[in-house]
Amino acid sequence: MLVAELLKKRISVRAFTAEPVDAQTMLDLLEAARWSPSGGNLQPWKVIAVSGEEKLALEKLAVETLLKNPKGEAGDHPIYPERLSEPYRSRRYKVGEDMYALLGIPREDKSARLRNLSRNYQFFGAPVGVFFVIDRSMGHGQWAHLGMFMQSLALLAEERGLATCMQEAWGMVRESLHRHFELPENELVYCGMALGHADRSAAVNGLRSDRAPVEEFVQLRGFD
Secondary structure, eight states, X not given: OOXXXXXXXXXXXXXXXXXXXXXXXXXXXXXXXXXXXXXXXXXXXXXXEEEHHXXXXXXXXXXXXXXXXXXXXXXXXXXXXXXXXTTHHHHHHHHHHHHHHHHTOOTTOHHHHHHHHHGGGGGGGOSEEEEEEEETTOOHHHHHHHHHHHHHHHHHHHHTXXXXXXXXXXXXXXXXXXXXXXXXXXXXXXXXXXXXXXXXXXXXXXXXXXXXXXXXXXXXXXXX
């Protein structure tokens, strides 16, 4: 499949089957992803992939952490700016409302929305969770390189018939993850990723978020 086709096919899958993904498949994906672009060849990414009992332990850890501290542990790296300006606010609002419409959850049903949000911490049923770690001293450029690596992994998974969901929600428990993984103080857990086989029967996987037309964000200068 061409890269352009993979980009259009990839979605954030929020319901997975229980079909396992073995260690060799993960290693194959990461072997290819390691060739992602990296300015100065810093390769600022580290990866922790979990499955089985380890994944279940992290799901339990997330629940316990958020029960104690519902505001989470995002710290200096919140998922979104405190005040989103336009058009970003409207885009975020629309994709959220589109998702809840597919799930049949009305806006006033706050408890149902919170239950759905909590499925992040079960990796939406995926058999594999992937965590991305970066050195705290890295700058904006290196965070961009980590993002390139993450997209490479997502597209490689798509090529193999697997599905993913980027999960910044795991940043809400990053300090607990840091302790659990026994990471050095200079490292930070950025986010997670659910990886597995998409449940094609799940309504939520029918969500396809909009994209702005090219004319809205592109300038071509100096072309004939």
